[in-house]
Amino acid sequence: xxxxTGIGARVPRREDKRFLTGTGRYVDDLxxxxxxYAYFLRSPHAHAKIKTIDTTAAKAMPGVVEIFTxxxxxxxKMGGLICGWVVKDKNGEPHKAPAHPVMALDTVRYVGDTxxxxxxxxxxxxxxxxxxxxxxxxxxxxxxxxxxxxxxxxPEVHPEAPGNLIYDWEIGVKADVEAAFAKAAxxxxxxxxxxxxxxxxxxxxxxxAEYDKGTGNYTLWSTSQNPHVLRLILSAFVLGIPExxxxxxxxxxxxxxxxxxxCYNEETMVCWAASRVGRPIKWTAERSESFMTDAHxxxxxxxxxxxxxxxxxxxxxxxxxxxxxxxxLSTFSTAVPTYLYATLLAGQYTTPLIYANVKxxxxxxxxxxxxxxxxxxxxxxxxxxxxxxxxxxxxMDTADLRRKNFIPTEAFxxxxxxxxxxxxxxxxxxxxxxIKISDYKGFEARRAEAKSRGKLRGIGxxxxxxxxxxxxxxxxxSLGAGVGQWExxxxxxxxxxxxxxxxxxHSHGQGHETTFAQLIHDKLGVPMDQIEIVHGDTATTPFGxxxxxxxxxAVGGSAIMKATDKIIAKGKKVAAxxxxxxxxxxxxxxxxxxxxxxxxxxxxxxxVFAAYVPHNYPLAEVEPGMDENAFYDPANFVYPSGTQIxxxxxxxxxxxxxxxxxxxxxxxxxxxxPMIVEGQVHGGIVQGVGQALMExxxxxxxxxxxxxxxxxxxxxxxxxxxxxxKLGYKTTPCxxxxxxxxxCGEAGAIAAPAAVMNAVRDALAPLGIKHVEMPATSLNIWxxxxxxxxxxx
Amino acid sequence: xxxxxxxxDTSQCGACVVEIDxxxxxxxxxLAVQVEGSKVTTIEGLAPSADKxxxxxxxxxxxxxxxxxxxxxxxxxxAIDMVKxxxxxxxxxxxxxxxxxxxxxxxxxxxxxxAILAAAPAMKSAGV
Ligand code: FES
Ligand code: FES
Numbered sequence: 007x008x009x010x011t012g013i014g015a016r017v018p019r020r021e022d023k024r025f026l027t028g029t030g031r032y033v034d035d036l037x038x039x040x041x042x043y044a045y046f047l048r049s050p051h052a053h054a055k056i057k058t059i060d061t062t063a064a065k066a067m068p069g070v071v072e073i074f075t076x077x078x079x080x081x082x083k084m085g086g087l088i089c090g091w092v093v094k095d096k097n098g099e100p101h102k103a104p105a106h107p108v109m110a111l112d113t114v115r116y117v118g119d120t121x122x123x124x125x126x127x128x129x130x131x132x133x134x135x136x137x138x139x140x141x142x143x144x145x146x147x148x149x150x151x152x153x154x155x156x157x158x159x160x161p162e163v164h165p166e167a168p169g170n171l172i173y174d175w176e177i178g179v180k181a182d183v184e185a186a187f188a189k190a191a192x193x194x195x196x197x198x199x200x201x202x203x204x205x206x207x208x209x210x211x212x213x214x215a216e217y218d219k220g221t222g223n224y225t226l227w228s229t230s231q232n233p234h235v236l237r238l239i240l241s242a243f244v245l246g247i248p249e250x251x252x253x254x255x256x257x258x259x260x261x262x263x264x265x266x267x268x269c270y271n272e273e274t275m276v277c278w279a280a281s282r283v284g285r286p287i288k289w290t291a292e293r294s295e296s297f298m299t300d301a302h303x304x305x306x307x308x309x310x311x312x313x314x315x316x317x318x319x320x321x322x323x324x325x326x327x328x329x330x331x332x333x334x335l336s337t338f339s340t341a342v343p344t345y346l347y348a349t350l351l352a353g354q355y356t357t358p359l360i361y362a363n364v365k366x367x368x369x370x371x372x373x374x375x376x377x378x379x380x381x382x383x384x385x386x387x388x389x390x391x392x393x394x395x396x397x398x399x400x401x402m403d404t405a406d407l408r409r410k411n412f413i414p415t416e417a418f419x420x421x422x423x424x425x426x427x428x429x430x431x432x433x434x435x436x437x438x439x440x441i442k443i444s445d446y447k448g449f450e451a452r453r454a455e456a457k458s459r460g461k462l463r464g465i466g467x468x469x470x471x472x473x474x475x476x477x478x479x480x481x482x483x484s485l486g487a488g489v490g491q492w493e494x495x496x497x498x499x500x501x502x503x504x505x506x507x508x509x510x511x512h513s514h515g516q517g518h519e520t521t522f523a524q525l526i527h528d529k530l531g532v533p534m535d536q537i538e539i540v541h542g543d544t545a546t547t548p549f550g551x552x553x554x555x556x557x558x559x560a561v562g563g564s565a566i567m568k569a570t571d572k573i574i575a576k577g578k579k580v581a582a583x584x585x586x587x588x589x590x591x592x593x594x595x596x597x598x599x600x601x602x603x604x605x606x607x608x609x610x611x612x613x614v615f616a617a618y619v620p621h622n623y624p625l626a627e628v629e630p631g632m633d634e635n636a637f638y639d640p641a642n643f644v645y646p647s648g649t650q651i652x653x654x655x656x657x658x659x660x661x662x663x664x665x666x667x668x669x670x671x672x673x674x675x676x677x678x679x680p681m682i683v684e685g686q687v688h689g690g691i692v693q694g695v696g697q698a699l700m701e702x703x704x705x706x707x708x709x710x711x712x713x714x715x716x717x718x719x720x721x722x723x724x725x726x727x728x729x730x731x732k733l734g735y736k737t738t739p740c741x742x743x744x745x746x747x748x749x750c751g752e753a754g755a756i757a758a759p760a761a762v763m764n765a766v767r768d769a770l771a772p773l774g775i776k777h778v779e780m781p782a783t784s785l786n787i788w789x790x791x792x793x794x795x796x797x798x799x
Numbered sequence: 800x801x802x803x804x805x806x807x808d809t810s811q812c813g814a815c816v817v818e819i820d821x822x823x824x825x826x827x828x829x830l831a832v833q834v835e836g837s838k839v840t841t842i843e844g845l846a847p848s849a850d851k852x853x854x855x856x857x858x859x860x861x862x863x864x865x866x867x868x869x870x871x872x873x874x875x876x877x878a879i880d881m882v883k884x885x886x887x888x889x890x891x892x893x894x895x896x897x898x899x900x901x902x903x904x905x906x907x908x909x910x911x912x913x914a915i916l917a918a919a920p921a922m923k924s925a926g927v
Binding site for chain 1: 800801802803804805806807808809811812814841842843845846852856859860861863865866867868869870871872875891894895896898899901902903904905906907908909910911912913
């Protein structure tokens with residue numbers, strides 16, 4: 007290994023040059039000859055029957071090539087979009103699966119639902135024509151308010167889901183939990199809302215497609231986090247184009263955060279229409295369309311209770327949650343509030359008994375699915391909010407109460423009462439380090455100083471656990487997943503010694519082209535500039551599951567390591583022949599094969615050359631070529647953990663919350679590129695703080711109009727909302743993958759909301775305020791403070 | 800040219816920032832005819848040569864100030880103008896305040912701020 011570029015080094019990213027010089031290639035950048043442009047006419051109503059759609063006038067508009075509606079897709083027998091995870095309810099029945107047509111047929115179910123697709127020579131002509139389409143709607147009452155979505159008499163979203171209930175699911179034994187509550191010395195209760203968010207990747211979703219009449223092949227370029235999975239869904243369920251006749255390319259993609267995992271209406275239509283139009287079609291969402299139609303995140307209403315003995319030892323936890331699915335079940339939506347949420351409710355604690363009941367509801371709002379953290383931020387928010395509240399009620403130090411209940415280091419592997427077995431962890435040094443970095447001990451002095459300036463200062467903790475590195479296929483299969491969750495890699499040497507590494511993972515900002523190259527460099531000794539990482543194209547990479555759930559390194563990196571093992575094993579045989587030695591005596595180190603105990607050696611490059619020009623080669627025993635692939639299916643999830651501490655100051659006059667300091671100490675196992683890992687933590691923290699303090703997707707409760715549909719109304723975190731962050735690490739390597747790594751992509755967003763809100767509640771406690779909901783905007787805080795004043799008066 | 804990006808329809812994200820006559824401007828607010836006779840520099844025109852980057856580009860790379868790269872062209876163009884406007888002297892609070900017109904969803908801004916602070920003296924000594 008060359009020092010400074012292998013595992014553990016802060017290698018500057020190889021992909022940066024193209025992004026910094028404006029030469030990145032995103033979907034919208036593609037030059038496609040004779041392209042047409044698509045525009046989607048969308049429902050202005052949350053719930054309506056479509057009486058008629060008249061496209062006659064629109065079709066006669068200048069530049070219009072074609073207009074398609076649900077009638078056309080129905081006639082072509084297009085399948086509906088699917089939800090790929092079957093969750094079984096309390097009684098073992100599969101969840102309700104309402105139809106999800108790609109184009110609305112006779113009903114629209116949220117503002118933004120797709121009604122017609124206009125294809126024209128230019129985007130302006132397409133938009134003009136869309137305005138000329140006449141749709142006669144019969145507007146119906148909408149079911150918008152989640153807290154009442156399951157009430158008797160709430161407007162029905164789908165006939166297939168009576169009472170708007172998709173499933174009523176549970177985990178744990180309720181009677182045992184109730185028995186523990188009956189014996190508790192103290193019970194802390196919490197009602198809490200996890201606010202709905204809009205992912206807002208800076209690159210809007212886009213799709214472009216081309217059909218080759220000669221071969222019958224389709225190419226779809228899509229802003230996808232998982233091109234192979236998208237192709238599989240389109241082929242097997244929706245369009246019926248065989249997989250080998252459909253190539254899906256996800257080139258440079260400008261952020262995803264989950265929202266680009268799913269199979270969407272627009273890319274489906276663009277692909278389908280390409281052969282009908284006979285010219286390439288391009289579509290790029292406008293930001294207002296992203297707000298309306300990207301799958302949203304979170305949106306839970308929860309009641310939780312924690313039972314303790316008189317020393318503060320947790321005895322049992324019970325949680326009741328209503329989760330919003332939106333109008334249709336998006337690709338992985340059903341798994342998020344169940345297997346990615348309730349199974350995490352043990353957190354870092356030894357709570358022996360847990361019961362959770364989750365009811366999933368459909369509403370007349372955009373579909374809701376995985377968003378950075380997916381279920382795990384919601385779980386962490388519940389646990390860490392109730393633990394902090396319990397500490398206040400028990401008059402205990404918030405850190406001490408956590409420590410008292412931590413899973414002891416010697417107890418790993420640790421079986422929780424909610425299905426997961428944590429593989430490794432060591433929580434006390436993490437919280438200690440966070441306390442040190444944040445100077446928790448000096449906090450009361452800072453609080454007093456702030457008070458002298460008329461400010462309310464608060465501090466909040468959040469000790470999270472997450473299960474990521476998705477996922478062991480047999481486990482997710484037994485829980486209802488429709489796919490496996492392994493990852494693939496192919497290492498293809500060229501005769502001149504450089505190497506292409508194909509991965510089934512996909513980078514949309516995570517820096518795989520650097521991190522994965524570091525692995526190859528470290529393991530095989532190939533110089534960095536001789537390594538190319540290839541991803542995002544079903545035509546050039548082996549089938550892979552894509553990037554989400556902090557899985558790329560833990561699963562995709564492990565596949566790469568497996569493939570390097572195969573390269574070395576084969577290389578040894580060739581090298582043994584070249585050095586006239588016994589293969590058992592050949593060792594590989596720093597890019598060179600050696601015969602143990604001698605000075606005989608042959609570099610990998612020479613072995614590769616011999617494999618492609620096999621003149622002097624053991625052809626009877628070894629095939630020519632140096633090209634190996636591997637599939638890696640993880641033995642377990644990986645379990646990153648950490649503690650964040652947030653310190654805020656509130657101006658009681660204006661309600662404004664300022665984040666003064668934010669500390670994160672994480673255990674991500676071994677780290678390949680610390681610079682990239684820090685970037686992931688920073689970005690995650692900001693999304694988490696954004697959720698806590700500013701972001702909220704708001705629908706008008708009567709009309710179902712999205713009132714936070716632009717950057718004027720949806721507050722995005724900006725640079726001046728934050729201080730610089732303080733980070734620290736502790737390392738317990740993952741025991742079951744070859745790199746000893748855990749995931750780092752979601753941790754920041756998982757832990758931050760509870761840390762911030764615990765700090766806000768701590769700051770407001772002197773006013774007698776016990777609870778504040780997210781987002782803690784200045785208006786929200788100001789109103790809460792006014793309410794407290796009125797109550798006190 | 801496709802380096803400059805469109806990230807919104809309300810002139811708020813800053814992904815579209817270019818330099819017009821030495822000043823950074825959100826290009827989504829300008830019609831092509833309005834820049835008749837002006838000097839326009841986009842992200843493509845910054846690097847002095849094929850293998851040399853502008854100090855701001857360099858600082859973004861060294862400090863990992865970009866992830867998906869979508870906001871980056873606008874960020875870099877805004878940052879250069881910010882450094883010049885402040886006479887190559889910046890502190891963290893100023894950088895954060897003046898980045899108000901640029902959204903990034905990936906980096907959490909931390910490393911962008913670091914990069915701009917590092918680029919200011921580098922730009923000064925490079926005379927750009
Ligand atoms: S495109 Fe968003 S500000 Fe110009
Ligand atoms: S790097 Fe992705 S939006 Fe800034």
